[in-house]
Amino acid sequence: MSGVVVVGASLAGLRAADALARSGYSGGVTLIGDEPHQPYNRPPLSKEALLEEQEFDAIRLRSSAKPGAVSLLTGVGAVSADLGRGLLFLSDGRELAFEGLVAATGLRPRALGIPKPSGGVVVLRTYEDLLRLRAELAGVRDVAIIGAGFIGCELAASLTQLGYRVSVIAPEDVPMLRPLGEELGGALMRHHLQAGVGFGLSRLPVAVEGGERPERVVCNDGSSFDAQLVIEAVGSSANVEWLEGNGLDLSDGVLCDERLRFGGDGRFLAAGDVARFPNLAFDSIPRRVEHWEMAVDTGRYAGKALGRLLTSGEESPAFTPMPAFWSDQFELRIQSFGMPGLVTDPGQIRVLEGDLDGEVVVGYHREDTLVGVVLVGFPQNHMKYRTAVSESLAAGVAPA
Ligand SMILES: Cc1cc2nc3c(=O)[nH]c(=O)nc-3n(C[C@H](O)[C@H](O)[C@H](O)COP(=O)(O)OP(=O)(O)OC[C@H]3O[C@@H](n4cnc5c(N)ncnc54)[C@H](O)[C@@H]3O)c2cc1C
Missing domain, CATH: 3.30.390.30 (FAD/NAD-linked reductase, C-terminal dimerisation domain)
Known part of the structure; x- marks a missing residue:
């Protein structure tokens, strides 16, 4: 067996690979990503990259490892892994042997199973999604955003600032209800309303009507919202299929212990949005945390802990971070x-x-x-x- 493979070349994977390379581990680190790019930052996609038409270089993430310390393979996905034999199978037919693995494959956006046109309905997770969104905005006046979480509200703020007429449609009574609660969600909604955002809350969209492109979103209470472009911001699913067949709990991300380990023997760790782990500073319930800072912290911890284990056989203390996130709206x-x-x-x-x-x-x-x-x-x-x-x-x- 040789080296460590880090699967998922985004924020958590890059920070894990950097930490491994800096840990003194000399077995080789390979970072594998299925996107065609170098790792990049996602938060700007709904904010400054959209508002200021930033190009890729403005959002690219930089490695902190010595040049050459991490081998980066882009545009190639992990199709499956055999943890018992220490083998990773790639989409280009290659097989990589490994002695340690970090799973950092993140999330993909969900889409609603409602009738909708083939064009003019988009999601936002990747740089390609941003390019598609920019292209789809041409000639549009009304945008409907389905989903009133952070990404939906950030997009509502950015697109309103760009001059579009935006409606946010969601089943909750106030935006950002689950993370913030009713009162603060309500206060932020008042701010959005004053800035010109429209809300269609406490209702479910049942169809996006139109021809080849949307004309309106119709809801279960009979209301409808004009929209020539619809953005679905209704949550995400974890990218875990490549780990199937190894007897893991993959029901909501990769279930880990309090040291981010999965699969039994300590050499396999998860990091970033895909990791579901207990944070003993709060309680022992495993949760996924979809925050930028947590992707950094879990990535660094996983890389450092794995490097330590493989070089000296020592365990690391439990991972008990302080979760933190930010959101910019107007x-x-x-x-x-x-x-x-x-x-x-x-x-x-x-x-x-x-x-x-x-x-x-x-x-x-x-x-x-x-x-x-x-x-x-x-x-x-x-x-x-x-x-x-x-x-x-x-x-x-x-x-x-
Ligand atoms: C639009 C947007 C705005 C955001 N804004 C904020 C914010 O303001 N504040 C905040 O705290 N957080 C924000 N976030 C969340 C933050 O960006 C994420 O928490 C962070 O990107 C998670 O990083 P990750 O590396 O775990 O996962 P990801 O960034 O999802 O990266 C996973 C990578 O793995 C790749 N991959 C998946 N499957 C495979 C496979 N089988 N083989 C190889 N590669 C694979 C994926 O293509 C992707 O490149 C935002 C997210 C989005 C989408």
């Missing part, structure tokens, strides 16, 4: 620390500072423990509240 910077989405009881969600219709800090509590904060604005207070969540968790939480 002039607002939303910043989150911890796991606000764990708290569903509105009585446990309280304004800690500021005002819901301006700059605000909202705290999410589980009994007496502050498990998450979300700041809208207040950039000078980020570290204070990040530390407050860490200290509260350290004082209050025993893994359940």
Whole structure:
């Protein structure tokens, strides 16, 4: 057996490969990605890359490893893996032997199974998706975005700023309900409304009507929204099919332990959006976390832990990161620390500072423990509240 293969050449995979190469591991690191590009950054796709028509070079990710320390194969996918024999089978027919593997294959967008035209309905996950979206916007006046999560709301903000008439359609009563809760979601909705975004909430789209291109989105309550372009932002599925046949739990990403390991013997780790792992700082329930910073943190941890295991046989401590994400919508910077989405009881969600219709800090509590904060604005207070969540968790939480 030889070397480590890192499957998925995006943020988590690149950071894992870099960390392995820097760990002192000398067996060789191969980073394999099925996209035709060098690794690149996805957050700008719904924000500055769309607003400012940035080209690929502006979003390309740079490796921190020495030149030549990581072999990058692009445009080639892993079709299957035999973990027992240490073999990876590639889409170009090659077989790679490995002694360690990092799975960092991320997600792909879901699409709704409703009637729709063949053209003018798009998703946004890749650079190619951005190019398609830009091309599809030509001649369009009304855009319908199906889905009111972060990506849907960021797209609504960017496209409104670009002069399109945007409607966001979703079953929830307020946007970003699951991660932020009703009150803050409602406050952000008011901000979007004032900026010109239209909302069709508390309803389900049942069809995109039109000829070859959309003309309107029709909903289950009889309402309809004009749209010459429809963007589906309705969540994602994990890219795990290539790991089938190895007796793994792949029901929602790759199920890992608290050291991001799967498949038994410590030499296989997952990183980024595809990894479902327990964060013992909060509890013992495995979850996937779809945040940029988590892709960086899991990638670095996986590369370092695997390098250490393969060079010295030593285990690494459990991975207990502080989740963090940001979102930019109009002039607002939303910043989150911890796991606000764990708290569903509105009585446990309280304004800690500021005002819901301006700059605000909202705290999410589980009994007496502050498990998450979300700041809208207040950039000078980020570290204070990040530390407050860490200290509260350290004082209050025993893994359940
Ligand atoms: C439009 C958009 C905006 C975002 N904005 C924010 C934001 O503002 N803040 C934030 O915190 N997060 C944001 N995110 C989330 C963040 O970008 C992701 O968490 C991050 O990209 C995850 O990185 P990853 O490497 O785990 O997965 P991915 O970036 O999905 O990369 C996985 C890679 O593996 C490849 N792959 C899949 N299957 C195979 C295979 N079988 N063989 C080889 N390669 C394979 C894929 O093609 C892809 O290149 C955003 C995401 C999107 C799409």
